[in-house]
Amino acid sequence: xxxxxxxxxxxxxxxxxxxxxxxxxxxxxxxxxxxxxxxxxxxxxxxxxxxxxxxxxxxxxxxxxxxxxxxxxxxxxxxxxxxxxxxxxxxxxxxxxxxxxxxxxxxxxxxxxxxxxxxxxxxxxxxxxxxxxxxxxxxxxxxxxxxxxxxxxxxxxxxxxxxxxxxxxxxxxxxxxxxxxxxxxxxxxxxxxxxxxxxxxxxxxxxxxxxxxxxxxxxxxxxxxxxxxxxxxxxxxxxxxxxxxxxxxxxxxxxxxxxxxxxxxxxxxxxxxxxxxxxxxxxxxxxxxxxxxxxxxxxxxxxxxxxxxxxxxxxxxxxxxxxxxxxxxxxxxxxxxxxxxxxxxxxxxxxxxxxx
Amino acid sequence: xxxxxxxxxxxxxxxxxxxxxxxxxxxxxxxxxxxxxxxxxxxxxxxxxxxxxxxxxxxxxxxxxxxxxxxxxxxxxxxxxxxxxxxxxxxxxxxxxxxxxxxxxxxxxxxxxxxxxxxxxxxxxxxxxxxxxxxxxxxxxxxxxxxxxxxxxxxxxxxxxxxxxxxxxxxxxxxxxxxxxxxxxxxxxxxxxxxxxxxxxxxxxxxxxxxxxxxxxxxxxxxxxxxxxxxxxxxxxxxxxxxxxxxxxxxxxxxxxxxxxxxxxxxxxxxxxxxxxxxxxxxxxxxxxxxxxxxxxxxxxxxxxxxxxxxxxxxxxxxxxxxxxxxxxxxxxxxxxxxxxxxxxxxxxxxxxxxx
Numbered sequence: 001x002x003x004x005x006x007x008x009x010x011x012x013x014x015x016x017x018x019x020x021x022x023x024x025x026x027x028x029x030x031x032x033x034x035x036x037x038x039x040x041x042x043x044x045x046x047x048x049x050x051x052x053x054x055x056x057x058x059x060x061x062x063x064x065x066x067x068x069x070x071x072x073x074x075x076x077x078x079x080x081x082x083x084x085x086x087x088x089x090x091x092x093x094x095x096x097x098x099x100x101x102x103x104x105x106x107x108x109x110x111x112x113x114x115x116x117x118x119x120x121x122x123x124x125x126x127x128x129x130x131x132x133x134x135x136x137x138x139x140x141x142x143x144x145x146x147x148x149x150x151x152x153x154x155x156x157x158x159x160x161x162x163x164x165x166x167x168x169x170x171x172x173x174x175x176x177x178x179x180x181x182x183x184x185x186x187x188x189x190x191x192x193x194x195x196x197x198x199x200x201x202x203x204x205x206x207x208x209x210x211x212x213x214x215x216x217x218x219x220x221x222x223x224x225x226x227x228x229x230x231x232x233x234x235x236x237x238x239x240x241x242x243x244x245x246x247x248x249x250x251x252x253x254x255x256x257x258x259x260x261x262x263x264x265x266x267x268x269x270x271x272x273x274x275x276x277x278x279x280x281x282x283x284x285x286x287x288x289x290x291x292x293x294x295x296x297x298x299x300x301x302x303x304x305x306x307x308x309x310x311x312x313x314x315x316x317x318x319x320x321x322x323x324x325x326x327x328x329x330x331x332x333x334x335x336x337x338x339x340x341x342x343x344x345x346x347x348x349x350x351x352x353x354x355x356x
Numbered sequence: 357x358x359x360x361x362x363x364x365x366x367x368x369x370x371x372x373x374x375x376x377x378x379x380x381x382x383x384x385x386x387x388x389x390x391x392x393x394x395x396x397x398x399x400x401x402x403x404x405x406x407x408x409x410x411x412x413x414x415x416x417x418x419x420x421x422x423x424x425x426x427x428x429x430x431x432x433x434x435x436x437x438x439x440x441x442x443x444x445x446x447x448x449x450x451x452x453x454x455x456x457x458x459x460x461x462x463x464x465x466x467x468x469x470x471x472x473x474x475x476x477x478x479x480x481x482x483x484x485x486x487x488x489x490x491x492x493x494x495x496x497x498x499x500x501x502x503x504x505x506x507x508x509x510x511x512x513x514x515x516x517x518x519x520x521x522x523x524x525x526x527x528x529x530x531x532x533x534x535x536x537x538x539x540x541x542x543x544x545x546x547x548x549x550x551x552x553x554x555x556x557x558x559x560x561x562x563x564x565x566x567x568x569x570x571x572x573x574x575x576x577x578x579x580x581x582x583x584x585x586x587x588x589x590x591x592x593x594x595x596x597x598x599x600x601x602x603x604x605x606x607x608x609x610x611x612x613x614x615x616x617x618x619x620x621x622x623x624x625x626x627x628x629x630x631x632x633x634x635x636x637x638x639x640x641x642x643x644x645x646x647x648x649x650x651x652x653x654x655x656x657x658x659x660x661x662x663x664x665x666x667x668x669x670x671x672x673x674x675x676x677x678x679x680x681x682x683x684x685x686x687x688x689x690x691x692x693x694x695x696x697x698x699x700x701x702x703x704x705x706x707x708x709x710x711x712x
Contacts, residue, residue: 005582008553009538014582015676018683080676093560095581151667159666170668178673182365197364204449225451226361226370228670278671303670310515311507311632312526314584314659317534317673320371320436327374 002081002100004174011177015100017080035162037113041077042164044111050074054105055134057127071127072108073135073169079104080170087144087173101144103171107131113164116272118264125256128167132279133252135169136245140284145171147179147283150244155274158305167277175283183283183296190295198297199240201225210326213262213333218254221262223325230307230323231270231332233262235300242282244298259300266304269335274305358437358456360530367533371456373436389512389519393469397433398520400467406430410461411490413483427483428464429491429525435460436526443500443529457500459527463487469520472628474620481612484523488635489608491525492601496640501527503535503639506600511630514661523633531639539639539652546651554653555596557581566682569618569689574610577618579681586663586679587626587688589618591656598638600654615656622660625691630661 002017041049047065055073062068081102089098109128110120117125132150139148152167153159160166175183189197205212205222213221213233221235235258241247247255266273278301282292313319358373397405403421411429418424437458445454465484466476473481488506495504508523509515531539545553561568561578569577569589577591591614597603603611622629634657638648669675 007580007582008557009541010534011537011541012582012584013674014584015674016680017676017678018680092581093564094556147672149668149672151671153666156664159664159669161664168668172672172674176672176674178366178671181367185365185367200450201364208449224363225448226363226368228368228370276667276670278667280671301671303667308512308515310509311634311659312505312524313515314632315507315534315634315636315657316503316505316528316532318369318371318528318532320373322373324372324374 001085002079004098004100006096008095013174013176015080017078017100019078035164040113040162040164042106042108042162042166043113044069047072050106050108051077055131055138057131067111069111070124071110071131073131074106074108076104076106076168081172098173101173103139103142103145103169105135105169107135107167107169109165109167115165116263116267117165118260118267120260122253122256122260125260126253129247129252129255129259130249132167132169133245133247136281139169139171140245142171144173145284147172147175148281149176150279150281152275152277154276155305157274158276158303160274179280179283182280183292186295186297187291196240196295196297198236198299202236202238211329213265213329214258216254216258218251219258221258223329225325227321227325227328228319229303229305229309230321231266231304231328232325233266233302235259235262235302236297237299240297242293242296242298244279244281259302262302265332265335266302269331270304270306276303276305277301278303357441358435360454360456362452364451369530369532371436371458373434373456375434389517391518391520396469396518396520398462398464398518398522399469400425403428406462406464407433411487411494413487423467425467426480427466427487429461429487430464432460432462432524437528454529457529459495459498459501459525461491461525463491463523463525465521465523471521472619472623473521474616474623476616478609478612478616481616482609485603485608485611485615486605488523488525489601489603492637495525495527496601498527500529501640503528503531504637505532506635506637508631508633510632511661513630514632514659516630535636535639538636539648542651542653543647546647552596552651552653554592554655558592558594567685569621569685570614572610572614574607575614577614579685581681583677583681583684584675585659585661585665586677587622587660587684588681589622589658591615591618591658592653593655596653598649598652598654600635600637615658618658621688621691622658625687626660626662632659632661633657634659 002015004013004015006013037043040046044067051074052065053072053074056064056069057071058069081100081104083103085099085101087098087101107128110124136148139145149170149172150167186197202220211223215221215238218238219235220238221233223232224234266275280301281298282296358371360369360371362369393399396402400423407430408421409428409430412420412425413427415424437456437460439459441455441457443454443457463484466480492504495501505526505528506523542553558576567579574594575591576594577589580588580590622631636657637654638652
């Protein structure tokens with residue numbers, strides 16, 4: 001049984017999951033995997049290599065756990081948390097622990113080994129976000145879960161152990177302190193001003209423009225004012241919305257469009273970097289739900305991983321970033337498709353040659 | 357001029373230092389450097405490749421910035437922060453920023469390119485910790501600085517860009533929120549019990565023993581109850597002490613001994629892994645100094661980096677750890693020198709073969 005332990009000094013919970021020691025490539029995360037499609041558990045035809053599917057987008061008449069699918073959601077074969085059991089919160093000396101109850105699922109985003117998001121059809125990218133939504137709606141019904149973290153590790157430097165395009169969903173029995181901290185700040189702002197701090201940021205950035213990459217009718221892509229890593233971006237719904245799972249079908253397609261465009265630009269400028277996607281969503285504390293609805297605003301963080309972090313970041317949880325966000329956005333803008341399109345060579349001319 | 361910006365949602369400060377874009381190997385942190393000693397700026401004979409030294413341990417009659425040294429401290433050639441100037445705290449829209457005032461120094465821990473800590477003489481390891489102490493004492497005199505972070509990135513996976521053994525010192529004009537959070541918890545504990553929480557932890561662990569690796573007269577090496585990463589360890593002075601820089605010469609040598617022994621065991625079991633060293637020290641807020649003295653207890657975190665982290669950790673600042681600390685300590689104990697010494701092959705027999 002996995003367990004959660006709380007550090008008495010930092011206040012953070014750590015998930016201990018010994019099962020994950022035997023996952024493929026354990027202790028060898030520095031390189032890309034060398035799996036051929038015939039050995040890849042996420043490739044079409046290899047369905048028996050994964051646990052049975054929880055959700056899938058299939059062609060008409062295709063059977064579950066057989067070929068004929070466009071997307072599958074399966075339990076993680078090496079789960080960090082386990083669905084069965086009681087939380088059993090307890091002390092150990094003066095420490096705090098509980099059983100590692102939760103869910104850990106994998107969204108296999110495409111049936112083909114080599115597909116990256118920017119060469120998928122919009123319909124397929126929409127399937128991915130719809131899968132996240134459907135799984136959140138289902139997992140929310142379990143009252144033991146307090147927070148669901150949807151994330152994607154793309155390439156080894158961003159933490160992926162399998163290169164076939166996939167995202168992950170972890171349902172947690174606690175709200176992580178870092179998420180609580182964000183919510184506390186949003187609540188403080190709301191209590192003082194009766195406005196959502198994220199809506200205020202979006203309004204400010206739309207006037208200021210220097211950190212806005214682009215927007216469509218429903219979403220805006222911009223850099224945060226103080227991004228942790230170079231070229232970090234955030235996608236906000238333009239209208240106030242606390243919970244991603246309330247997004248309708250048309251808006252999911254709109255999100256797929258702006259997300260795919262953003263990834264295409266990042267891939268062009270940074271030569272297909274490793275990246276993390278992190279969905280920041282409202283927790284499910286039903287007592288506080290009405291408050292979260294007013295003060296929280298879901299968003300997707302998109303973080304290219306092109307520089308390493310070390311002891312400074314691990315010790316202080318602060319970051320040293322070599323690239324101002326205004327500069328990163330300007331570079332990504334110049335690299336846009338359409339008439340303003342320029343090659344990487346032109347970018348190198350336009351910007352400091354030492355830069356890229 | 358570097359600048360510090362505060363994220364309005366997380367409350368964290370980010371240091372923007374465009375100068376660091378042109379440091380060697382920028383955007384190529386995944387592999388080890390391929391510098392030969394003749395091109396390494398940290399090797400003896402290459403002193404002109406670094407800024408002039410601030411502190412050094414030299415042989416008799418050797419000149420500054422010339423060969424004949426055992427250890428040098430120099431300003432970082434690509435500093436994250438800059439010593440000259442005013443803080444100039446100000447708003448930008450509803451954001452907060454200030455000038456990137458601070459110090460960023462490099463401790464070149466040995467004159468030889470290939471030396472690792474576990475093959476240095478104790479005298480040399482003591483020189484390293486003494487250099488940290490001397491630089492802290494000097495930097496503390498600058499009242500603009502609120503916190504000094506001493507850290508070491510060993511090997512590329514832990515964030516090092518140069519393989520020649522070195523550590524770094526960053527003096528910051530703010531106390532990072534993650535450090536404040538730790539101090540707040542220590543203060544809360546002290547206010548409730550009139551005892552240092554770290555002293556309580558040490559007492560508890562010495563009775564319980566399962567997470568204690570070993571101790572000498574002055575220091576204890578143990579695993580935290582909830583370590584973030586596999587084989588993470590912490591070194592505490594056994595007696596209460598808030599500030600590392602108050603450590604006397606005999607105790608520094610004792611620290612060098614226990615540190616070198618710990619690194620030797622880690623190197624044996626994990627095959628010379630990348631690791632981070634993080635000194636957790638009391639901040640220099642002189643108004644609160646008397647309080648810090650009672651409730652804070654300096655310590656060194658030692659974190660092997662053998663697994664990658666990804667979107668889950670970046671989003672939640674929570675960790676999924678495959679290895680319970682009791683198991684990690686048991687493995688490191690069995691690998692100790694002396695009569696109980698065993699080879700890696702024996703370790704593999706004793707523990708799950710899938711494990712190491």
